[in-house]
Amino acid sequence: MSNPTYRVAIIGAGRIGGLLEDEQAPNTFRKPHGHFAAYSAVEQAEVVAVAGRSEGRLQMFTERFGIDNTYLDYREMIEREKPDIVSVTTQSTYRAEPIVFAAEHGVRGIYAEKALCASLEEADRIAAACKANGVAFNFGAERRYHDGYV
16 A cells, blocks of 8 residues: 555454454445455555454454554554544444544544444533544444335
8 A cells, every 4th residue: 555645543343343344245235344344445544553352352353454553442542553533343332432532632533333322421522522623523324224224
């Protein structure tokens, strides 16, 4: 890859973060499906690090995708790697804190999986942190309009 424009970090070393890719049959309605594979398909992006709560899952990322720059603490990853974009693919009950931290620590764009968080209070904190720091924010609800779900 030549001079990617965006440094990307993924918080959440589980299925949607990337490991789901091997579970999808060829010709499913969309591939790449996981965040790691999707960023890898974008010439302007490079995944520079992945954070997760399990050393075993992080090892699976290393074996599957060849990324060995992994962290057990997303805060340390954001502070050291200074990513432009962060994907937050944790379970929804663990999603608000990493989003707010990323927004408050220089991340310019955040993509979060659905459901956004676990309460309206968390949603308000996320919105306030992104607005106060000028962060471009999006969360994944794209399938709601897919024919298979309508």
